[in-house]
Amino acid sequence: MSKSVSLIIASLLLASPALAQEKKATPRNYGIGQVATPAQIAGWDIDVRPDGAGAPPGKGSVKDGEKIYLEKCAACHGEFGESAGRWPQLAQGKGTLASHDPVKTVGSYFPYLSSVFDYVRRAMPFGDAQSLSNDELYAVVAFVLNLNDIVDDKFVLSRETWSQVKMPNENGFYDDDREKAEKAFWNSKPCMKDCRPPVRITGHAAVIDVTPDDKTPRTGGVE
Amino acid sequence: MTDEVDSANPTRRRFMAGAAGLAAAGVASTAQADPKNLPPNVAGWSKTLGDGVAVRPYGHPSKFEKDVIRRDVQWLTASRESSVSFTPLHELDGIITPNGLCFERHHSGIAEVDPNDYRLIIHGLVDKPLIFTLEDIKRLPRVNRIYFLECAANSGMEWRGAQLNGCQYTHGMIHTVQYTGVPLKLLLEQAGVKSNGKWLLVEGGDASGLDRSLPLSKALDDCLVAYRQNGEMLRPEQGYPVRLVVPGWQGNIWIKWLRRIEVGDKRWYTREETAKYTDLMENGKARKFTFVMDAKSVITSPSPQMPVKRKGFQVISGLAWSGRGKIKRVDVSLDGGRNWRTARIDGPVLDKCCVRFYAEAEWNGEPWLLQSRAMDDTGYVQPSKDDLRKIRGVNSIYHNNGIQTWALKSSGEVENVEVG
Numbered sequence: 003m004s005k006s007v008s009l010i011i012a013s014l015l016l017a018s019p020a021l022a023q024e025k026k027a028t029p030r031n032y033g034i035g036q037v038a039t040p041a042q043i044a045g046w047d048i049d050v051r052p053d054g055a056g057a058p059p060g061k062g063s064v065k066d067g068e069k070i071y072l073e074k075c076a077a078c079h080g081e082f083g084e085s086a087g088r089w090p091q092l093a094q095g096k097g098t099l100a101s102h103d104p105v106k107t108v109g110s111y112f113p114y115l116s117s118v119f120d121y122v123r124r125a126m127p128f129g130d131a132q133s134l135s136n137d138e139l140y141a142v143v144a145f146v147l148n149l150n151d152i153v154d155d156k157f158v159l160s161r162e163t164w165s166q167v168k169m170p171n172e173n174g175f176y177d178d179d180r181e182k183a184e185k186a187f188w189n190s191k192p193c194m195k196d197c198r199p200p201v202r203i204t205g206h207a208a209v210i211d212v213t214p215d216d217k218t219p220r221t222g223g224v225e
Numbered sequence: 226m227t228d229e230v231d232s233a234n235p236t237r238r239r240f241m242a243g244a245a246g247l248a249a250a251g252v253a254s255t256a257q258a259d260p261k262n263l264p265p266n267v268a269g270w271s272k273t274l275g276d277g278v279a280v281r282p283y284g285h286p287s288k289f290e291k292d293v294i295r296r297d298v299q300w301l302t303a304s305r306e307s308s309v310s311f312t313p314l315h316e317l318d319g320i321i322t323p324n325g326l327c328f329e330r331h332h333s334g335i336a337e338v339d340p341n342d343y344r345l346i347i348h349g350l351v352d353k354p355l356i357f358t359l360e361d362i363k364r365l366p367r368v369n370r371i372y373f374l375e376c377a378a379n380s381g382m383e384w385r386g387a388q389l390n391g392c393q394y395t396h397g398m399i400h401t402v403q404y405t406g407v408p409l410k411l412l413l414e415q416a417g418v419k420s421n422g423k424w425l426l427v428e429g430g431d432a433s434g435l436d437r438s439l440p441l442s443k444a445l446d447d448c449l450v451a452y453r454q455n456g457e458m459l460r461p462e463q464g465y466p467v468r469l470v471v472p473g474w475q476g477n478i479w480i481k482w483l484r485r486i487e488v489g490d491k492r493w494y495t496r497e498e499t500a501k502y503t504d505l506m507e508n509g510k511a512r513k514f515t516f517v518m519d520a521k522s523v524i525t526s527p528s529p530q531m532p533v534k535r536k537g538f539q540v541i542s543g544l545a546w547s548g549r550g551k552i553k554r555v556d557v558s559l560d561g562g563r564n565w566r567t568a569r570i571d572g573p574v575l576d577k578c579c580v581r582f583y584a585e586a587e588w589n590g591e592p593w594l595l596q597s598r599a600m601d602d603t604g605y606v607q608p609s610k611d612d613l614r615k616i617r618g619v620n621s622i623y624h625n626n627g628i629q630t631w632a633l634k635s636s637g638e639v640e641n642v643e644v645g
Contacts, residue, residue, distance in 0.1 A: 029414035038356040088303035100509030121496035124434030131432040175513040190604035201561030205386040205643035213390040
């Protein structure tokens with residue numbers, strides 16, 4: 003046996019149990035990727051949690067927010083948050099969630115201030131994302147809350163006043179319970195023969211007739 | 226095309242186009258052939274040269290397949306930039322969706338990310354915050370996995386009854402491709418998750434900055450940071466150059482243009498997991514964090530856009546999938562769910578992936594009420610729409626995995642119907 007081969011075998015014998023153990027203990031570091039600097043992270047780290055963690059410095063009043071809203075939001079969402087055309091409605095809808103026609107808005111459905119704030123901060127105005135200053139952001143969100151009667155006309159939103167905001171539907175949600183509530187669907191042995199009385203057709207899509215025509219080319223652009 | 230048939234009624238017009246006037250001709254009608262291309266004559270393509278190599282440097286489907294495209298429903302949304310287009314399931318077979326036909330859902334249009342300027346930051350409760358280039362990600366060990374991706378709102382229009390007449394529209398917010406990528410676990414290990422890290426915020430780099438809370442346990446289990454679909458780089462519509470793959474879970478959390486992963490100790494409750502993607506029940510309360518897509522199936526042919534052209538032998542074909550595991554069995558009914566027969570699954574049966582099923586039958590013009598019913602390896606059986614509605618009401622938008630019914634009429638036309 004040549005020297006190099008025996009060396010390889012020796013090192014394999016030594017190395018393999020050690021490697022296997024090492025795999026369990028500490029994951030392999032590939033030395034790929036750079037350390038992200040605080041400045042790099044700060045530029046992108048825009049999320050905000052319900053407890054206000056992540057909310058930037060700054061403040062804005064309902065009054066200032068109204069101006070910004072009329073200029074930058076009302077064209078789509080309506081002067082009172084009632085929606086212009088088919089854009090999302092931002093206000094009203096309270097008391098409709100259990101009805102046949104639920105209207106989900108910031109006031110009727112959003113559970114937390116952060117859910118609105120974080121979203122507007124990253125995505126609105128639609129098509130001009132991340133263009134609002136922190137003060138403008140606080141102000142316009144304060145105004146949307148005011149449209150929903152969640153804060154009064156004098157309210158100034160900031161990190162300091164964050165916890166004063168109570169959203170009406172905060173307790174409207176519960177964790178996924180399908181495995182309990184829908185346990186009957188785990189029934190492994192479904193019926194195969196004469197499972198139900200003769201079947202009647204109770205509804206037709208063609209009668210409703212809302213399906214687009216496959217042959218119609220679409221023209222582009224925001225409507 | 227010449228739409229003189231009934232221009233006030235687009236659905237009818239589409240039927241006529243699809244069925245090629247089959248009703249008038251009495252079923253046994255097919256598209257017109259040109260006799261000069263048929264034996265004993267010899268077709269032009271048998272005599273002359275065609276395009277040479279690399280004349281089509283990136284190949285496209287035959288020009289005769291020009292109607293096999295994604296389509297949208299204009300009245301659904303106010304703008305195309307926050308909207309959805311649907312996979313033409315009725316035109317496809319097997320389990321893999323061609324890249325150009327994968328349904329799209331964007332919230333601020335398609336971000337066109339320059340791969341040289343792509344960065345992924347991992348930070349928060351980690352030992353060492355890291356920033357990766359695309360090249361970095363491609364240097365790491367990678368895996369190949371085939372998964373379905375279904376939007377939680379797939380079939381969402383159908384809660385109150387049959388509405389859209391085509392499985393492209395009722396079920397087309399799903400696609401299945403092979404992803405190549407790095408296990409998210411491996412990337413997190415590079416940064417070192419602190420012991421109090423429990424949830425991740427995963428965020429996209431488009432102008433909607435879509436952000437979701439992902440449990441660390443799922444991230445460590447089977448999530449991928451993917452950059453290829455079906456071998457080639459992701460399409461821009463699918464998040465080029467990097468997207469998150471969250472097997473079996475609703476499409477909304479498969480973040481496209483992935484730019485940032487923050488490790489935290491609790492959920493963020495972003496707009497996309499509160500105002501949207503929560504399932505409103507009849508009592509006005511809503512389920513939250515309903516990540517998993519339950520077992521579901523649909524017959525893709527025959528279906529409203531794929532009418533029956535001839536009497537006699539028929540292959541009924543469809544797709545089945547489950548976010549909880551593998552599909553174990555698919556049953557098919559021709560009488561609206563009274564009697565069932567077990568379909569034949571053909572091709573791979575993979576975890577959290579679509580399977581293709583077939584059932585064979587003779588049709589002599591009698592009315593059929595076609596249904597399919599999927600079962601997965603957890604014992605879950607796809608419920609009827611009525612059984613779902615009994616528990617959830619009709620307001621939940623998301624997670625409609627109820628059994629679909631197609632009515633086949635003596636004319637060969639197929640319609641989306643509700644049965645009771």
